[in-house]
Structure formats: structure tokens, C-alpha cells
Amino acid sequence: VHRGMNVQDFKFIYWMEYAHRMWGRGLGIIFAVPFxxxxxxxxxxxxxxxxxxxxxxxxxxxxxxxxxxxxSGLE
Structure with a gap:
């Protein structure tokens, strides 16, 4: 657990991870539809x-x- 993390640090990590997931899903759709x-x-x-x-x-x-x-890291 990151004891020194504040809300702004968490928000930054959250949005970076969210953007990463959306990027991956978008690439999958961009590949799958024309294919x-x-x-x-x-x-x-x-x-x-x-x-x-x-x-x-x-x-x-x-x-x-x-x-x-x-x-697996959440359990």
C-alpha cells in the first residue's frame, strides 16, 4: 500500500490506466471491424x-x- 499517495496521485494513476485500457480496446476494435x-x-x-x-x-x-x-494482485 502506498501510504504517501494523495488523492491527486491516485487520480493521475487511475486516469493513465483508464486511458491505457481504452487505447487497447480501441485498437482491438480498429483491427477487428475491417478484418x-x-x-x-x-x-x-x-x-x-x-x-x-x-x-x-x-x-x-x-x-x-x-x-x-x-x-490476482487484488486478492
């Missing part, structure tokens, strides 16, 4: 689709590990 569209239209080959899906899964996995790390 789904181009995949449905047939513009993406099977090989490229698998590679892009792997990249998307890696990004999602990183988000999951971050969530897991925060959750």
Missing part, C-alpha cells in the same frame, strides 16, 4: 487471414494476461 469486413468479402486469403487472426489472438492474449495480473 471481419474484408474476410467476409473475400479480400483476404486463407493464409493471410490465419496470420492476421493469430496477431489478433496475441493482442487479446496480452490483454487477458494484463487483466489476470491486476485481478
Amino acid at each position: 471481419t469486413y474484408f474476410l467476409a468479402k473475400g479480400y483476404i486469403t486463407r493464409q493471410l487471414g490465419l496470420r492476421l487472426a493469430t496477431l489478433f489472438a496475441l493482442g487479446g492474449g496480452q490483454g487477458f494476461v494484463g487483466w489476470w495480473m491486476v485481478k
